Amino acid sequence: MSRPTSPTGTTHVSTTAEPGPMRIATTLRRACVPVLLLVLWQVLASTDVIDERLYSSPERIADTFVELTRDGTLQDNVGVSLLRALAGLALGAGLGLLVGLAAGLWRLAEESVDLTIQIVRTVPVFALTGLFIVWFGIGETPRIVLIASACFFPMYLNVYSGVRGVDRKLLEMSDSMEVGSLTAMRHVLLPGALPSALVGLRFALAYSVLALVIAETINSRNGIGYLLSSAQQYLQTDIIFTCVLLYGVLGVVSDVIVRVLERVLLGWRSGVEAR
């Protein structure tokens, strides 16, 4: 936070242009902690400090992984789950974006939907799968609706707050030009709310896969959530941890997706880099 100082003042000497950001080194540093944790886990398991039956171990997980991949279980389940997650994400996050924009923009919209949303948001829908079955049957619909309902709220809330946080001076500028509300929405509000919306997307991405664990208990015979919950019922620790690791991988993937989106969409905001 502070520059180096000396009693006689501060001298900055620069001799060459700074090299560009060293992407690879950064990536390595980032991966450091997770990798170290994996190694520690393996060491503890190998030396019997932790009970492999309770905690599994990276090695056993790798074995299980290979096994499940060889017989196709994993591919089938992950594939179908991702499709479900994507469908729910598109529905829930898309709706969250629209409603959030509307509520941020128009007082009337905010007044009519916000309280209802705040109420529903705290209701444990994941514990009310029964209702989803009653309303949406036992096909694919209740699963996707459940995932969508998990993705809706973070998107709505972040977009709404993002729109409210857009610099009012820019809105005034836009107003003074008498552009239509669509134009203002597209060029002022949406980009202004984008950093927040991306945070919402981060959550929505995570929830779309997390919700699978619940959604895939509804008359489902495949999917990573089904795999996890049935492994749990029969205490197959290795499969449970394989699923956990798979979820971790999905976490990395969604992080990469959002980072790329940030780099592309928030290019103008180079001021956001940490020191």
Next chain:
Amino acid sequence: MSRPTSPTGTTHVSTTAEPGPMRIATTLRRACVPVLLLVLWQVLASTDVIDERLYSSPERIADTFVELTRDGTLQDNVGVSLLRALAGLALGAGLGLLVGLAAGLWRLAEESVDLTIQIVRTVPVFALTGLFIVWFGIGETPRIVLIASACFFPMYLNVYSGVRGVDRKLLEMSDSMEVGSLTAMRHVLLPGALPSALVGLRFALAYSVLALVIAETINSRNGIGYLLSSAQQYLQTDIIFTCVLLYGVLGVVSDVIVRVLERVLLGWRSGVEAR
């Protein structure tokens, strides 16, 4: 978005000072939709359009509510749950705030923790209660840790993104004054990240009570989450819906809490009002 116009131009006539915001009217308008939904629910139930055994009805819920209040069930359970939620919230959201600030501030912190957090975030901890039991026993600890873990991520993510979004010009100003990093954190970064942090708090508040449903399955004999899950096991629809409504009330309460915080803490940002 646009001012009224006429071929001959625009005329604004103001004759009296605008009255202050009509708080009561606004509150009424806000409550409109939820109240209408309740009424609709009752009507549909009374006219047997929906099956009360499946959907209960406001009337039955009210009866159950009175009954459970009379015998003290509700007060006991809600009280103990709120304490748990509060403890978990304080732990999780507090930690999320600190780590989020650190990651937003220092590249090193961000590089060491962010990826790990992004990975863990997508892991369905709510399905891994077993691990919590193994690590934290069967007392109050695993419950509180579970609630805390649910509150941590939204706080972390929103604070982190909020810090990154703080106007860099203000940071430069602060830097040029050679204030310590604590001062800068307290007066520049924290207030700048506050709107985001409040969104995080909204989530954390909701999650702290939602997580009860999971947390209170661990060796629990009381709490609203316990009430809900055992009502589910024994198909006590009226109690289930009473819990749902109770959750809704908690939603309203947390909305009010955050709104008050916003009014107090974001007073400077009067530009956030919708048109």
Next chain:
Amino acid sequence: MSKTTVAPTPAPAPAPAVRVSGLRRSYGSTVVLDNLDLTVADGEFVCLLGRSGCGKTTLLRTLAGLDKADVGVVDVPDRVAVVFQEPRLLPWKRVGFNVRYGLPNNRESAARAQAALAEVGLDTHADAWPKSLSGGQAQRVALARALVREPQLLLLDEPFASLDALTRITMQGLIRDLAERHGAAAVLVTHDVDEAILLGHRVLVMDGGAFTYEVDTSEAGRSHRGSTPYEALRRDLLKHLGVEET
């Protein structure tokens, strides 16, 4: 914000572009504009001088329809272009887009935007992010954004404050041309007395929420700096701003 057909006016031949009467605006207990009247004729260029914080920006915002008057009638044309006291560029749009923002999205708009950028000397910056502009460059982009429009009323809030002498002269010329080309009325806020005399047909001095001095400068603007009538006018205005030169 309601539209009215105000009581039939004894209409003068060319309807004035701006007509403000009995305008009052206060923030809490501070009265910023107090029973203010202003008429600007079509094609007239009015300059506003006044102490910092006397309400110039508030008046301009009211004319632009961005602030609501507490009391009073404000009558302005439909097409208004505003140059704010700060550049107010969309940080997430490149300079070129910022200039043509609000215009129909076609070739012609793009060409006009590019031409306007060239006029303010920034044709090479069309693809730059606003963040990478210097203070004066950003201000010029905001000017270019006003130039591409065809307003009936131009509202300018210290548009040349952070420009160097040469650039300022060029920009002043551009604005005057724009106003003349479209016969637009203009209200310009400035702290530079020379600028006010040069550009304005009329100069108003504001103080305490009202106009305290008004002078016709349509003649003086054409005489040059150093000439006796010019310097007299200048001293006169400065005196009304509280500065007595020795």
Next chain:
Amino acid sequence: MSKTTVAPTPAPAPAPAVRVSGLRRSYGSTVVLDNLDLTVADGEFVCLLGRSGCGKTTLLRTLAGLDKADVGVVDVPDRVAVVFQEPRLLPWKRVGFNVRYGLPNNRESAARAQAALAEVGLDTHADAWPKSLSGGQAQRVALARALVREPQLLLLDEPFASLDALTRITMQGLIRDLAERHGAAAVLVTHDVDEAILLGHRVLVMDGGAFTYEVDTSEAGRSHRGSTPYEALRRDLLKHLGVEET
């Protein structure tokens, strides 16, 4: 950012407050500062003039340690106060706090802040939010924030741009007093030639990333506007800024 003991200099008695040598700064392929040298003596007041976008702010930012040079040595004192081209007030802190930001949190600081606010004519605004200030008022708060510090070097980027004539004169006086009281060196960027002559011991004209003209104004500043040497100097500087008066 590393600290060095640069090769032994044939030290002149009072070490200069600012010493810049071989400074080069580019954004991508645009070179903004090109092998620039600058020495400012202790207590010296230097004014910078230059076209919009010529690199004045970049130089000031480098002196403030906010931008890194590509090549070159920059040597500045420890205690630096900066007035940026924009006010940069913390929007979530009241005006009073903004002024004393960074000072030890005690009675004395509060009193000094209040005094500084009074000096810039805003003592009644100590409890206002920055959002409620007019452009010039915000700029004055930023000035007050510099006034309460005791810098060895003052860096000022067009600090008076949006002030009216009278307020400007007062503020100029305050800044000159501050510099003199602490024997601080000062670098002021301005577009107002009169201001440069009035305040500066030395005026530099920047163009193309380097200084193209330098003039000692310690004498002229004391002569008054209209006098022949003053007007000659003024014309001279304007000529170097590309403006030929007729």
Next chain:
Amino acid sequence: DASPAPAPAAGGAVDLSKVTLNVIDPLRLSEAELEPAGVADTPYKINYITVASAAETSATLASGKADLVLAGDVGFSAFAAADLPITAIRAVEIPRAWCGIVVPKDSPIRTVRDLVGKKIANLKSAGSEIVAINAFEKEGLNYFDDAEVVNFATVGDVVAAYRSGQVDAWAGCSAPVYSFVSSGAARFVVDGSSGPWRGNNLWAGSTAALGDPAREAAIVDFLHRAEAGYEWGQNNVDQLAEAQSKLVGAPAPILKALYAVGQIKGVPISKDVIDGLTQTYDLEVELGNIKPSKKDFSTYVTDRYNARIDNG
């Protein structure tokens, strides 16, 4: 208790080809057995539904999405208490020794009396809870008062607590328990074979399905086939274990160990069955888990399908 309702026309009079029978069979035994038992050539379609919890099962039943459900005695009691539109028409006998209280191999706990004051991991409303209650009662003790019962909602949590030594004993059922017992890591202190608990599972048909001659015929036919399947399973334990293991994900060796203890077979609704069921129902009411339905519990059970199912 025989229902006096007239039996609708049976046999070939109805067209089964348009019927799809929606079946909830949590153990997925029928699914595993019909094919190898050679009785899979049904004239109607079967749609197996899997749901996770009692709440989901009841939602599926109540909204008419399921025609036939296999439920445990505790689960069925809850369905009845909630007045779901179902009737139990057939019982399935499971080995009572599947449920009981286990302790680690080297634990000093030998008898139920030794369990006094000990922590017992308990899965709520499983058969094992009833076994435990009965076992304590036999000793003149109260399960909930004299032992420290630690409640969990999922088997995974119970096992986590047991394995990590947070509890002294575990009241549980079936595969999870047997995976410990058969590996020698645990032994039974008491199991269900000693108590009054009958531990029957029940096939219940939805009122709507039973009221529709075609679906009713399909249900009867399906149950007949299912029992043929059970019979095949008794004689082909290894094959059954492999097939079921694939379906539910439980390790085959554990399933084999389970079937070595005793067999699964269908039994007609009899007074014994109804008494056992009523006992469970009353116990659940007594424990406060369920509130008794306004209707007499026996109206949720009927023996009028006994003969038709026996005959197919």
